[in-house]
Amino acid sequence: MSPESPVVRNPWWQALVFVVLLALGYQLMDHVERPPSFTYTDFREALAAGKVREVSVSPERISGTLAPETEGGEPKPFSVVRVEDADLTRELVAHKVKVTGTLPGSPWLRLGLLLLPLGLIFLLTRVKTSAGGPGGYMSVGRSKAKVYVEKSIPVRFSDVAGVDEARAELQEVIEFLRSPERFSRMGGKVPKGILLVGPPGTGKTLLAKAVAGEANVPFFSMSGSEFVEMFVGIGAARVRDLFAQARQKAPCIIFIDELDALGKVRATGPNAHEEREQTLNQLLVELDGFDPRVGVILMAATNRAEILDPALLRAGRFDRHVLVDRPDRAGRLAILKVHARKTPLEDEKDLEFVAAMTVGAVGADLANILNEAVLLAVRRQKEKVGRAELEEAVERVVAGPERRNRVLSPAERERVAHHEMGHALASVLLAAGQTVKKISIIPRGIGALGYTLQLPTEDRYLMTRGELEARIAVLLGGRVAEELVYGEVSTGAQDDLLKATDIARSMVKGYGMSDSLGPVTFDLERRSPLYDGSVGGSRGDYSEELARRIDQEIRGLLDSQHARVTRVLNERIDLLRAGAAQLLAREVMSGEELAALVAGAETPDESREAA
Structure with a gap:
C-alpha cells in the first residue's frame, strides 16, 4: 500500500466507518415495523368489543395495545396493515380510544437510507484501489508480477550448476546491466529478449534469478498464464502496466515463466482465442517499442518452443535463444554437490556414483534423489547419508517405492x-x-x-x-x-x-x-x-x-x-x-x-x- 493513502492506513478512519455503519444499522432497525399480529377484521371486532386501549396510526400501519384478558394482566400489543376506512376515526372517538399519529416518511429519506451502504462500499473500494491494494475492482488491469528488489534475490551463479554454456551466454547481459555505458559508448545494444529453452526441471527459472542476483537489479517475475483472464482486454492492460513499472525501475529484468501459455501460435477461425492473442499482440508491440538503452531486459522460459508464434522469435524481439539442456555426467556431479552442501555424507565420492547412475536426469530429479536419500537416512536413524541410501533413492525415483505388501501368487x-x-x-x-x-x-x-x-x-x-x-x-x-x-x-x-x-x-x-x-x-x-x-x-x-x-x-x-x-x-x-x-x-x-x-x-x- 502506498504512503500517499493515509486514509486507509490511519486507524481513526476505520473507527469512523465502524461507528457510521453501527448508527446506520440502528436507524434501519428502528424503522423496521413489527409484522402484523392479526387481521384488520380482528382489529375492528376488538374495537367494537371495547378491547382497544390506544392506537398509533401511520400511513401504512395501525399499531397499539389491547386491554389485558385477566385482572392485573399486561396489555397486549398489536399491529395491523391500515385499510382505507372512513368510519375508523368516528369509531375510535366513540369508544374513547387514545389516538396518536406519525407523519409520513419522505421517499427521498428512504432512498438515501437505501443508497448509503452502497455509497460506503463504493468509497472504500475506490480508496483501496487508489492505494494499489489487492481486491479493488479497478486493479484487475494491473500487473500481478512479483517484484524482487536487489536485496531480496539471494541466488547467484554459484547456486546454479550443470549449465556452464548457458551461464556463458548470459554473462554479457550481466555486464550490460552493471555498466551499460561501456556498451552504449561503442554503439552496442544488449538483446531485447532472451529465451531460455530446455526440458522441465533444468533450472531455467533459477538461472534467470541468478542473472538478476549477479547484476544486482530489480527482478519482475510473472507466469504467462497470469496475463490472460476472463475479462476482455485485461491481459493487454497487464502487459502495458508491467513494462511501465519496469521502465520506472530500470535497469531491471522482466521474467515471464511458461511463455508458451501466452505466446502460442496465433490461430484463425473457430480455434482462435481473441483475448490471448490480443495479449500476445500487446507483448509484441512492447518488445518493439522500448529502447534497449533504457536497461529493461525481457527474459522468458519455455519447454515447448515448437508451439511459439514465429513473430515472437524473430530478430528484434527475442534476439537470443539459450539452450538449458540436460546436464552431462560432470554437470550432474556439480549439481549434486550444490544440493549436498548442507547434507552430511559418509563419503563424498558416492556422489560420483549417483552421477553415473542418473543419465538423462535434470537438476530437479537430482535434488529429489538427494532429498529421498536424506529421508531414508533419517528413517534408519543414521547421522550421515551413505551409498546404500543414495542407491535406494535412485531406484525409488526411477522405479517407484517398494510395495512388499503386495503378495503375488x-x-x-x-x-x-x-x-x-x-x-x-x-x-x-x-x-x-x-x-x-x-x-x-x-x-x-x-x-x-x-x-x-x-x-x-x-x-x-x-x-x-x-x-x-x-x-x-x-x-x-x-x-x-x-x-x-x-x-x-x-x-x-x-x-x-x-x-x-x-x-x-x-x-x-x-x-x-x-x-x-x-x-x-x-x-x-x-x-x-x-x-x-x-x-x-x-x-x-x-x-x-x-x-x-x-x-x-x-x-x-x-x-x-x-x-x-x-x-x-x-x-x-x-x-x-x-x-x-x-x-x-x-x-x-x-x-x-x-x-x-x-x-x-x-x-x-x-x-x-x-x-
Whole structure:
C-alpha cells in the first residue's frame, strides 16, 4: 500500500466507518415495523368489543395495545396493515380510544437510507484501489508480477550448476546491466529478449534469478498464464502496466515463466482465442517499442518452443535463444554437490556414483534423489547419508517405492522372474553400451511387478541403428522369455511393447532408418519453429499407400528383433531357467551376480553376439 493513502492506513478512519455503519444499522432497525399480529377484521371486532386501549396510526400501519384478558394482566400489543376506512376515526372517538399519529416518511429519506451502504462500499473500494491494494475492482488491469528488489534475490551463479554454456551466454547481459555505458559508448545494444529453452526441471527459472542476483537489479517475475483472464482486454492492460513499472525501475529484468501459455501460435477461425492473442499482440508491440538503452531486459522460459508464434522469435524481439539442456555426467556431479552442501555424507565420492547412475536426469530429479536419500537416512536413524541410501533413492525415483505388501501368487512370481531374467539376458548378450545394475521381482511403483535396472556406460548424444535395434530387442526379451517357458504371453509386457513400438516408429518416420523408404522423414509434426519459423505439417502430408508402407516397416522391424531375441534366448534356455530360479530364491540379483552366472554358462568357444 502506498504512503500517499493515509486514509486507509490511519486507524481513526476505520473507527469512523465502524461507528457510521453501527448508527446506520440502528436507524434501519428502528424503522423496521413489527409484522402484523392479526387481521384488520380482528382489529375492528376488538374495537367494537371495547378491547382497544390506544392506537398509533401511520400511513401504512395501525399499531397499539389491547386491554389485558385477566385482572392485573399486561396489555397486549398489536399491529395491523391500515385499510382505507372512513368510519375508523368516528369509531375510535366513540369508544374513547387514545389516538396518536406519525407523519409520513419522505421517499427521498428512504432512498438515501437505501443508497448509503452502497455509497460506503463504493468509497472504500475506490480508496483501496487508489492505494494499489489487492481486491479493488479497478486493479484487475494491473500487473500481478512479483517484484524482487536487489536485496531480496539471494541466488547467484554459484547456486546454479550443470549449465556452464548457458551461464556463458548470459554473462554479457550481466555486464550490460552493471555498466551499460561501456556498451552504449561503442554503439552496442544488449538483446531485447532472451529465451531460455530446455526440458522441465533444468533450472531455467533459477538461472534467470541468478542473472538478476549477479547484476544486482530489480527482478519482475510473472507466469504467462497470469496475463490472460476472463475479462476482455485485461491481459493487454497487464502487459502495458508491467513494462511501465519496469521502465520506472530500470535497469531491471522482466521474467515471464511458461511463455508458451501466452505466446502460442496465433490461430484463425473457430480455434482462435481473441483475448490471448490480443495479449500476445500487446507483448509484441512492447518488445518493439522500448529502447534497449533504457536497461529493461525481457527474459522468458519455455519447454515447448515448437508451439511459439514465429513473430515472437524473430530478430528484434527475442534476439537470443539459450539452450538449458540436460546436464552431462560432470554437470550432474556439480549439481549434486550444490544440493549436498548442507547434507552430511559418509563419503563424498558416492556422489560420483549417483552421477553415473542418473543419465538423462535434470537438476530437479537430482535434488529429489538427494532429498529421498536424506529421508531414508533419517528413517534408519543414521547421522550421515551413505551409498546404500543414495542407491535406494535412485531406484525409488526411477522405479517407484517398494510395495512388499503386495503378495503375488507363486505362479505369478515365477512368471515375473522369467520375464525380468529375459530382459537381463537380452541386455547382457545383445545391448553393447548398456550394463545391468540390478534385477528385482519386488513390486514397485504403480504397476511394476518387477524391474531390470540398466545403466549406460557413458553419456550418449547419438544412437546408431544397431543400438536402437538392440534396445528394441531388450524390451522384447521379457515377452519372449514367457513365450519360451510357458508357451503363451501375459499382460505384463504392455509397457515394454509401448516403448519398443515408439522406438521403431521413430526409426522409420523420424530418423530415416528404413531401407525400403529411404532417407526420408515423415515426422513433420515434431519440426520446431524455433529457428525456421515453420509450424509443421500433419499426418495427412503423405498418401494412404505410403502410410500403409510405414506401418509395414514398423511391424517388420519389431518382428525381426523378436525373432532375433527368440533365437538368442532359446539357445540359452537353461541359463534363463537357472537365473529365474536364483532370482526367485533371492528376489534381488546384482549386475555382478548376473555377469558371473552368464560367464559360468558360456563355453570357451562361444562368443558374444554383436549388437
